[in-house]
Amino acid sequence: MSLSKNQIAKLLQLIGTTKEDSMDCECCFDRLAEFAEAELEGRSLCEAMMAVRTHIESCPCCADEFKALLDGLRAIGNTDDC
Numbered sequence: 001m002s003l004s005k006n007q008i009a010k011l012l013q014l015i016g017t018t019k020e021d022s023m024d025c026e027c028c029f030d031r032l033a034e035f036a037e038a039e040l041e042g043r044s045l046c047e048a049m050m051a052v053r054t055h056i057e058s059c060p061c062c063a064d065e066f067k068a069l070l071d072g073l074r075a076i077g078n079t080d081d082c
């Protein structure tokens with residue numbers, strides 16, 4: 001069986017790996033802390049941070065990690081005396 005380029009592109013799209021702005025989990029983890037801080041402070045998100053958010057929305061694994069990180073940051077914030 002041989003697939004045309006078009007069919008392959010469609011397949012990859014279904015799997016969700018062709019989006020140019022998609023990032024892998026490792027890349028997401030690298031920016032997760034920065035993203036969590038930005039979220040907590042209500043900072044506007046730059047393009048890289050938007051990509052992190054997009055990834056979290058489609059990746060339950062990173063979403064879990066992000067939630068834990070957010071909880072941790074909030075806990076730190078609550079005990080902050082400043």
Ligand SMILES: [Zn+2]
Nearest residue numbers: 025028059062
């Ligand atoms: Zn992920």
